[in-house]
Amino acid sequence: MPGLSNTLGLVGERPVDEIIRRLTLDVSRRLDGMLHGDFMGIVPGRGSEPGETRRYSPGDDVRRIDWNAYARLEELVLRLFVAEEDVTLYLLIDTSASLSVGTKLESAKKIAAALGYVALSGSERVSVMAFGDGLTTALPPSRGKKRIATLLMQLDRLEAQGGTSLARAVDGLLSRSVRPGIVAVISDFLDPEGFARPLDRLLAQKFEPVLLQVLDRQEVEPEAGGDLTLIDSERGDRIEVTLDERAIRAYRARLHAFFGELESWSKKRGVHYGRLTSDTQLEDLLLGYLRGAGR
Amino acid sequence: MNLLSPLSLLWLGLLAPLIVLYVLKRRRTERKVGSTLLWALAQRDLRAERPWQRLVPHLSLLLQALVIIAGAFALSRPAGAGHLPTGARVIVVLDTSASMAARDEDGVRFDRAKDALRALARSLPPGGELSIVEGAGEPSVLLPPTGDLLRIEAAIVRLTVNGGTQAIERAVALSSERLESAPDGSRIVVITDGSITGTLTLASRVPVAIERVGDSALHASTSNDAILALDVRARPTDGAPDRAEIFTRVQRFGGDAGDVHVSAEVRGEVVASRRIHLEPGAAASALLTADLPPDDDGRAPTVLVRIRRDDDRDDALVLDDVAVAASPGARRLPVFLVGEIPESVRRVLLTDGDAELFATSIDGLAARAGSELEGAYVFAGATPSQPPPGEVLVIAPTSSVFGAELGEAVERPRVITWDDNDPRLRFTTFGSVHLSSLRPLSLAAYTPLVTTEAGPAIASLERPDGAVTIIGFDPDHSDWPRQAGFVIFFRNLLEGARTRRAAGGIAPARIGESLRVPASDGGHIEVTTPDGTHLTGRSRGGLAIISIPPTPGVFTVRIGEQERFALRNLLDPEESDPSARVELEVTDGRTSTAVSEASEPRQAWPLLAIGLLCLLALEALWATRKGAAA
Numbered sequence: 001m002p003g004l005s006n007t008l009g010l011v012g013e014r015p016v017d018e019i020i021r022r023l024t025l026d027v028s029r030r031l032d033g034m035l036h037g038d039f040m041g042i043v044p045g046r047g048s049e050p051g052e053t054r055r056y057s058p059g060d061d062v063r064r065i066d067w068n069a070y071a072r073l074e075e076l077v078l079r080l081f082v083a084e085e086d087v088t089l090y091l092l093i094d095t096s097a098s099l100s101v102g103t104k105l106e107s108a109k110k111i112a113a114a115l116g117y118v119a120l121s122g123s124e125r126v127s128v129m130a131f132g133d134g135l136t137t138a139l140p141p142s143r144g145k146k147r148i149a150t151l152l153m154q155l156d157r158l159e160a161q162g163g164t165s166l167a168r169a170v171d172g173l174l175s176r177s178v179r180p181g182i183v184a185v186i187s188d189f190l191d192p193e194g195f196a197r198p199l200d201r202l203l204a205q206k207f208e209p210v211l212l213q214v215l216d217r218q219e220v221e222p223e224a225g226g227d228l229t230l231i232d233s234e235r236g237d238r239i240e241v242t243l244d245e246r247a248i249r250a251y252r253a254r255l256h257a258f259f260g261e262l263e264s265w266s267k268k269r270g271v272h273y274g275r276l277t278s279d280t281q282l283e284d285l286l287l288g289y290l291r292g293a294g295r
Numbered sequence: 296m297n298l299l300s301p302l303s304l305l306w307l308g309l310l311a312p313l314i315v316l317y318v319l320k321r322r323r324t325e326r327k328v329g330s331t332l333l334w335a336l337a338q339r340d341l342r343a344e345r346p347w348q349r350l351v352p353h354l355s356l357l358l359q360a361l362v363i364i365a366g367a368f369a370l371s372r373p374a375g376a377g378h379l380p381t382g383a384r385v386i387v388v389l390d391t392s393a394s395m396a397a398r399d400e401d402g403v404r405f406d407r408a409k410d411a412l413r414a415l416a417r418s419l420p421p422g423g424e425l426s427i428v429e430g431a432g433e434p435s436v437l438l439p440p441t442g443d444l445l446r447i448e449a450a451i452v453r454l455t456v457n458g459g460t461q462a463i464e465r466a467v468a469l470s471s472e473r474l475e476s477a478p479d480g481s482r483i484v485v486i487t488d489g490s491i492t493g494t495l496t497l498a499s500r501v502p503v504a505i506e507r508v509g510d511s512a513l514h515a516s517t518s519n520d521a522i523l524a525l526d527v528r529a530r531p532t533d534g535a536p537d538r539a540e541i542f543t544r545v546q547r548f549g550g551d552a553g554d555v556h557v558s559a560e561v562r563g564e565v566v567a568s569r570r571i572h573l574e575p576g577a578a579a580s581a582l583l584t585a586d587l588p589p590d591d592d593g594r595a596p597t598v599l600v601r602i603r604r605d606d607d608r609d610d611a612l613v614l615d616d617v618a619v620a621a622s623p624g625a626r627r628l629p630v631f632l633v634g635e636i637p638e639s640v641r642r643v644l645l646t647d648g649d650a651e652l653f654a655t656s657i658d659g660l661a662a663r664a665g666s667e668l669e670g671a672y673v674f675a676g677a678t679p680s681q682p683p684p685g686e687v688l689v690i691a692p693t694s695s696v697f698g699a700e701l702g703e704a705v706e707r708p709r710v711i712t713w714d715d716n717d718p719r720l721r722f723t724t725f726g727s728v729h730l731s732s733l734r735p736l737s738l739a740a741y742t743p744l745v746t747t748e749a750g751p752a753i754a755s756l757e758r759p760d761g762a763v764t765i766i767g768f769d770p771d772h773s774d775w776p777r778q779a780g781f782v783i784f785f786r787n788l789l790e791g792a793r794t795r796r797a798a799g800g801i802a803p804a805r806i807g808e809s810l811r812v813p814a815s816d817g818g819h820i821e822v823t824t825p826d827g828t829h830l831t832g833r834s835r836g837g838l839a840i841i842s843i844p845p846t847p848g849v850f851t852v853r854i855g856e857q858e859r860f861a862l863r864n865l866l867d868p869e870e871s872d873p874s875a876r877v878e879l880e881v882t883d884g885r886t887s888t889a890v891s892e893a894s895e896p897r898q899a900w901p902l903l904a905i906g907l908l909c910l911l912a913l914e915a916l917w918a919t920r921k922g923a924a925a
Contacts, residue, residue, distance in 0.1 A: 098329035164330075190330035219329060229323045232331040239331045239338060240323060250337035250344075258333060 094187030100160035102216030132162035135172030170198035180206035383480035390487035434466035518550020521615035521871030554605035629670035639776035684760035686792035700737035708747035723780035759838035760813035807845030
């Protein structure tokens with residue numbers, strides 16, 4: 001499984017069991033130190049274990065108000081508990097052909113592996129789904145640390161091909177009558193049909209989307225390259241470009257506008273949005289999400 | 296249509312590789328990217344930013360390029376051109392007569408003649424030369440032979456209608472002499488609108504081509520109304536001593552029947568008018584009556600007659616729509632008689648009611664020196680050393696007179712010829728005149744008017760300040776006084792004197808001919824034309840020659856404090872007839888030489904312009920259909 005080995009920084013051919021063990025250790029090591037003291041679980045919610053508190057906001061469940069704190073602080077505070085419920089983390093991974101460029105698919109797998117590891121380690125249910133033109137289930141909802149190896153193996157089998165249709169992926173997810181949960185959408189979001197409408201549908205169906213964008217370095221920082229014919233890896237479209245400073249400047253402007261759209265959409269809906277443009281940012285991306293996830 | 300350098304069109308072949316260069320795609324490196332979504336948007340932004348867009352090979356572009364090429368070709372005005380051997384010379388005899396100012400449906404004839412001249416100039420082969428000879432009035436070379444197109448163009452720009460009558464025959468003869476030793480292929484091209492009649496004997500055997508400007512068939516829209524004659528005579532009555540009759544003869548050339556207004560003006564004010572009916576090709580007369588009192592200075596006024604069509608149609612020639620004449624007040628003419636005037640002459644002078652005869656002597660004339668241009672002078676016998684200014688008649692001189700020598704007396708010389716083109720001999724004949732004796736005149740600068748087998752009997756000398764006519768015999772010793780021609784001769788002489796006197800001594804001439812103003816050397820002359828334009832000149836050798844435009848009317852001439860008036864009229868039915876008539880038979884002395892009547896260069900640019908429009912329409916249709924399909 002050279003692909004997965006690359007994904008998690010392993011090299012060489014080893015027996016499957018050993019690889020799974022090392023993978024588990026590797027993922028655990030990379031995440032445990034990072035999460036120590038910062039992470040209470042992926043899914044905040046109701047439960048018996050007391051967790052953090054936060055100010056009451058209109059619409060919150062009044063039964064969760066900490067009346068003791070109210071007596072002391074004279075303000076309404078909600079007491080949050082570590083989830084006890086059977087909450088599912090859906091890892092929705094973009095496997096369209098556009099992810100084949102550079103290290104985008106590997107980055108997506110790393111993110112999925114890390115989140116899956118954390119979730120499974122916290123006794124949460126994890127499901128892996130790959131989407132391109134449609135939606136395929138790579139790992140049905142599973143729970144327990146023992147499933148980590150299966151998770152990693154399933155991730156390793158994912159290959160980039162076909163087009164991108166987030167709308168169809170969401171349709172596929174909702175049509176399976178799955179229970180609402182967290183949907184971590186790991187994609188470049190370069191979908192000609194747009195991302196907002198399908199994600200809004202998820203929100204409407206009580207799912208909590210998390211947007212994790214992966215891009216190749218060349219996509220973020222293109223270099224001047226003279227007269228080029230750019231070929232779209234999904235649709236085969238060809239565009240003739242003279243890759244000079246002006247063209248790059250115009251492209252960057254469009255790219256940042258695209259980032260702005262994603263950020264704006266996420267901020268308005270209280271959805272987490274993170275962006276990974278190189279391997280070195282993987283920890284920051286995950287930490288940024290996991291730190292906020294327990295609240 | 297001929298092209299001077301058809302091989303040059305091969306340069307258009309460069310368009311093919313040029314277009315191919317645009318059509319060929321640039322070699323580009325292919326690069327696979329995740330998505331071209333953002334690149335497509337960026338490209339769109341770039342295109343929106345740029346004021347220009349990248350050239351895209353397109354059928355539309357090709358069509359438009361063709362339009363431009365054809366347009367440039369059309370604007371170069373390709374025209375039929377002659378084929379001339381190297382070094383050949385072309386002499387263009389250009390009709391500058393008044394009728395060339397006429398406007399036809401295709402424009403002013405003279406402008407078209409200029410265009411034809413330019414086409415001839417462009418068709419000159421290497422080493423070829425072109426010269427221009429004026430074919431009106433006295434033929435003269437307007438442009439010496441040259442192959443320099445800039446000089447030719449400059450000469451063409453300077454050309455004007457001079458208002459004279461056609462002199463095509465003489466101009467062709469002159470041109471023929473100049474082409475006597477010209478290289479093969481040399482030719483004469485006559486550009487005219489008028490009639491050329493008679494047989495012409497050429498000095499050299501050169502082809503003569505005629506290019507006509509003007510409509511061969513007279514259309515209604517090119518008809519011309521013209522004043523053919525104007526005469527103003529006194530008709531005083533008891534209650535109106537200044538009453539005068541203004542006789543005008545008008546003719547319509549071509550067109551339909553219709554009315555025309557004839558009005559007489561004095562000092563800018565209409566004094567009489569009348570409407571007359573004109574049939575095409577027929578003349579009609581209008582007799583107007585008006586009081587024409589002298590002005591505050593006692594000078595007789597000038598009468599201006601103007602005709603105006605009663606319909607909205609344009610008149611082909613405006614030069615003949617106005618005519619001017621001195622009023623009867625100007626007819627009073629003092630005639631000074633010096634010496635023993637023959638009785639027949641005295642009697643004939645007395646028949647002119649407006650002539651005032653004064654008998655005087657040479658000394659008496661000398662005493663009146665300083666009062667110039669008083670009238671006519673008749674000398675019999677002795678004469679002064681210099682003729683006085685004005686009309687001078689010398690009868691039967693006894694010794695050499697004013698530069699003319701006298702020969703020995705000859706008995707009964709027979710008259711053999713006379714110049715009936717001279718205004719003094721108009722409507723006269725000498726065929727039946729018998730002289731008893733004659734001292735023939737020995738001519739130097741004189742022009743013979745009547746010639747006998749013994750020599751000239753009557754001769755004339757034109758001077759800047761007048762004219763001298765010498766009759767070398769005593770009329771009383773001939774049967775001339777018993778003939779009508781005798782009276783007519785003296786009447787013509789006095790009319791000439793009146794005209795000259797009315798013009799302040801300025802010689803009468805045809806419309807457009809230069810003013811010849813007698814004045815002291817170095818004198819500054821100012822001329823105001825009928826349309827108010829000011830011209831100036833300076834006198835040399837006692838005469839100032841000032842070029843004037845071919846405008847009918849009164850030219851006011853100021854010489855210091857003096858003011859004189861020169862009258863210019865067309866009054867020529869041949870020039871007023873706008874129809875073109877070309878008849879010319881040329882011989883070189885032995886056989887007839889072919890005369891080809893060439894049409895004007897047929898210019899192809901209008902057809903090409905139509906082609907351009909069709910191309911543009913097709914292109915627009917194509918673009919529209921394509922847009923609809925898209």
